[in-house]
Amino acid sequence: MSSTYEWIFPPFRLDIANARLWRDEQALPSRPKTLAVLHFLVTHTGQLVGKAELLDAVWGHRHVSESVLEGCISELRRVLNDDPKAPLSAADAEKWVRREALLARLLEQWRGSRLGERHMVFLTGEAGLGKTTLIEMFRRRPELEGARVLWGQCVDSYGAGDAFLPLLTALQQVGRQLAEPLRTHAPTG
Numbered sequence: 038m039s040s041t042y043e044w045i046f047p048p049f050r051l052d053i054a055n056a057r058l059w060r061d062e063q064a065l066p067s068r069p070k071t072l073a074v075l076h077f078l079v080t081h082t083g084q085l086v087g088k089a090e091l092l093d094a095v096w097g098h099r100h101v102s103e104s105v106l107e108g109c110i111s112e113l114r115r116v117l118n119d120d121p122k123a124p125l126s127a128a129d130a131e132k133w134v135r136r137e138a139l140l141a142r143l144l145e146q147w148r149g150s151r152l153g154e155r156h157m158v159f160l161t162g163e164a165g166l167g168k169t170t171l172i173e174m175f176r177r178r179p180e181l182e183g184a185r186v187l188w189g190q191c192v193d194s195y196g197a198g199d200a201f202l203p204l205l206t207a208l209q210q211v212g213r214q215l216a217e218p219l220r221t222h223a224p225t226g
Contacts, residue, residue, distance in 0.1 A: 044080075065116050067112065070105075074110065083137060185211070187211065
């Protein structure tokens with residue numbers, strides 16, 4: 038629920054008019070730029086927002102380092118009790134980040150595969166956008182209980198890399214026998 042001056046995502050309430058973030062009835066100490074970052078994120082729910090877009094929206098065209106943004110994100114994580122190593126629960130993440138549209142698209146693909154359609158989904162974007170959190174939210178859906186969802190992820194590496202590493206990682210979750218033919222036909226450097 039939201040209005041022009043207030044965004045509600047239980048148990049939090051972002052009061053834009055008074056520049057305050059509340060948890061239930063308790064005002065949480067937050068810096069103005071941190072609240073501006075949160076406001077931008079909640080007004081762009083369901084969208085993946087890049088660092089450059091966020092820096093431009095909150096700090097204008099001034100040159101500030103990404104570490105300033107990272108500091109605001111760290112403050113938000115602390116205030117919202119979100120541990121980056123153990124992100125918000127799926128239910129909390131849906132309320133906070135509001136990625137329902139992206140989650141709905143993933144579920145649509147899943148339902149199609151249950152009907153015999155073949156699907157492969159690639160979720161891409163800059164580091165830090167919440168792709169892994171979205172996948173974890175998807176994997177925790179009740180519809181997927183007992184289902185096998187394979188996934189791999191790209192990581193920055195230095196030197197020669199393997200373009201198929203995410204796919205190989207996903208296939209190895211079932212067993213090495215599935216990944217070996219790919220290694221044979223598309224060997225790494």
